[in-house]
Amino acid sequence: MAKRPSPFRIKTHRIYTPAEAAEVLKVHRQSVRRWITQHGLTADTSRKPWLIKGSDLKNFLGHRREKRRCKLQLHHCYCLGCKGPREPDGKMADYQQHSPTSGMLTALCPTCGSLMHKVIRRDDLDAIQAKIEVTIQRPSPRLVSRTDAPLNVTFQQEANDHAKTQR
Ligand SMILES: [Zn+2]
Incomplete structure (x- = not known):
């Protein structure tokens, strides 16, 4: 299975196009588009190319990772x-x-x-x-x-x- 995209590669203060984000995260460009259209990733889609704030992308990926990490810490x-x-x-x-x-x-x-x-x-x-x-x-x-x-x-x-x- 492919590695999960890591939010740590994303720079908070940068603006990414879906293509750039895909490149940095080593995922398919379509995946990034789907995050925006179907999974609630915030992006400026009023013009092309779409623009994603690094901070939004980081948060989005962070939450996805958190959801996947079902294993709780012992005391949580x-x-x-x-x-x-x-x-x-x-x-x-x-x-x-x-x-x-x-x-x-x-x-x-x-x-x-x-x-x-x-x-x-x-x-x-x-x-x-x-x-x-x-x-x-x-x-x-x-x-x-x-x-x-x-x-x-x-x-x-x-x-x-x-x-x-x-x-
Ligand atoms: Zn509660």
């Missing part, structure tokens, strides 16, 4: 409210263990205030705590009984029963 959550990766508001989050190896990180979106959730591996918790303040929550009985707790409860009961019979 994806906000469904404003649709983007966000660092938890106030760099604070709650963590609730859901299974021996994973749990749920809950935080507020700093942009829109939505509640964000993210399933994380228990092993990643330390790395996340290095970045933000994480409050470890006790498992809520409601959640627990709904998910993997029946197993735990069964084990617990068996253990208890076992203990009893031992006595």
